[in-house]
Amino acid sequence: MAAPLVVRCGTLFDATGGPPLRDAAIIVRDGRIETVGPAASTPAPPGARALDLSSRFVMPGLVDCHSHASIVPGLGDQLGQLSRGPVPQALAATRNLARDLAAGTTTMRVMGEEHFLDLDLREAIEQGVVAGPRLLVAGRGLAANNGHGRVLASYDGVDEVRRGARENLRRGANHIKIFVTGGVSSPGTTPTSSAYTREEIRAAVEEAERVGTYAAAHAHGGSGLRMAVEEGVGTIEHAALATDEDIALMVERRAWLICTFAIFMHPTGIEQGDGRRPAIMDKMRWCRRLVDEHFPRHLASGVRFACGTDSMHGLMPFELATLVRLGVPTFDALLAGTRWGAEACRVDRETGTIEPGKRADLIAIDGDPLKDIRAMERVCLVMKDGVVEHRAGA
Numbered sequence: 001m002a003a004p005l006v007v008r009c010g011t012l013f014d015a016t017g018g019p020p021l022r023d024a025a026i027i028v029r030d031g032r033i034e035t036v037g038p039a040a041s042t043p044a045p046p047g048a049r050a051l052d053l054s055s056r057f058v059m060p061g062l063v064d065c066h067s068h069a070s071i072v073p074g075l076g077d078q079l080g081q082l083s084r085g086p087v088p089q090a091l092a093a094t095r096n097l098a099r100d101l102a103a104g105t106t107t108m109r110v111m112g113e114e115h116f117l118d119l120d121l122r123e124a125i126e127q128g129v130v131a132g133p134r135l136l137v138a139g140r141g142l143a144a145n146n147g148h149g150r151v152l153a154s155y156d157g158v159d160e161v162r163r164g165a166r167e168n169l170r171r172g173a174n175h176i177k178i179f180v181t182g183g184v185s186s187p188g189t190t191p192t193s194s195a196y197t198r199e200e201i202r203a204a205v206e207e208a209e210r211v212g213t214y215a216a217a218h219a220h221g222g223s224g225l226r227m228a229v230e231e232g233v234g235t236i237e238h239a240a241l242a243t244d245e246d247i248a249l250m251v252e253r254r255a256w257l258i259c260t261f262a263i264f265m266h267p268t269g270i271e272q273g274d275g276r277r278p279a280i281m282d283k284m285r286w287c288r289r290l291v292d293e294h295f296p297r298h299l300a301s302g303v304r305f306a307c308g309t310d311s312m313h314g315l316m317p318f319e320l321a322t323l324v325r326l327g328v329p330t331f332d333a334l335l336a337g338t339r340w341g342a343e344a345c346r347v348d349r350e351t352g353t354i355e356p357g358k359r360a361d362l363i364a365i366d367g368d369p370l371k372d373i374r375a376m377e378r379v380c381l382v383m384k385d386g387v388v389e390h391r392a393g394a
């Protein structure tokens, strides 16, 4: 057992909802948070080591609710990237996950990989073989033969959906991912068309719920999104074309909205990767316009939301800055990147806030992101499970 650690914080944003605390201390023991309080009234236990972050803004590690470890959208043809063999996939993932961790992500939900790569990556990270965020994994995403997200296999009909879900769960998936509607980055589908029927969606939800987990649906809008919400998926991914009625249904059914802005808004995303494919670029520009127009109204509805980079590695700060640009108060943007993400991914008993009993996942920022959200780009230290995994410049 390592000696306890006292982390001295200039400002502590613990994400429990209260105001930030100046000059705070966190005591970490065996990878977990033992005590949090004002530095003056939080004595160091005997033999404790010290970590001085007294000039920094300290907050929980970020939760990226939607990514793919092996993809880099700026390289183009994302489905082609997923079709590579397991070795190039693993090598790419190793580099990508290190970038995510260095930018402050300590928990990441992976939303579909081939070769069950994400399950091996989760284990390799837990064992310290490679550096990366703690992973929550889906295994292979369930996609229809003519649907978005289809890579090496498809699952058609209720029985195949059940078989696919069960195989992922047998291998240890944390949740089920189902591609319900079309997407932006595949030329042949429209974002509001639905490849899956209600019965197929229901089968995925049932298989997940019977073993105590949930299904997450890729859905931009249209009848597929509505069916997914009605059938009880836990999270709706993207929802770029959701109408006010769709969002009202999500509020009623307590489904989470997982925003993924960077992939179609950041210049190094689809724009860089597939900029010469008009069928993709037109859809992307259309989505940008609609999200700018609709998201402020979605916000006002009270829908629960969190963020994901969708493989834009290291760009959680851009996701949070985009929330602020679209009208989210900075305080709430920081909650979306931490506690709300943990709630959406159902790991909020373990992470997402800085509270006694939780895993010691925290990051230190140079600057105050509550005053200027762009400070999130200056992550100078990342701790996961009580271990300093990254220091800027190191």
Ligand SMILES: [Zn+2]
Pocket (backbone or CB within 6 Å): 066, 067, 068, 111, 310
């Ligand atoms: Zn995705």
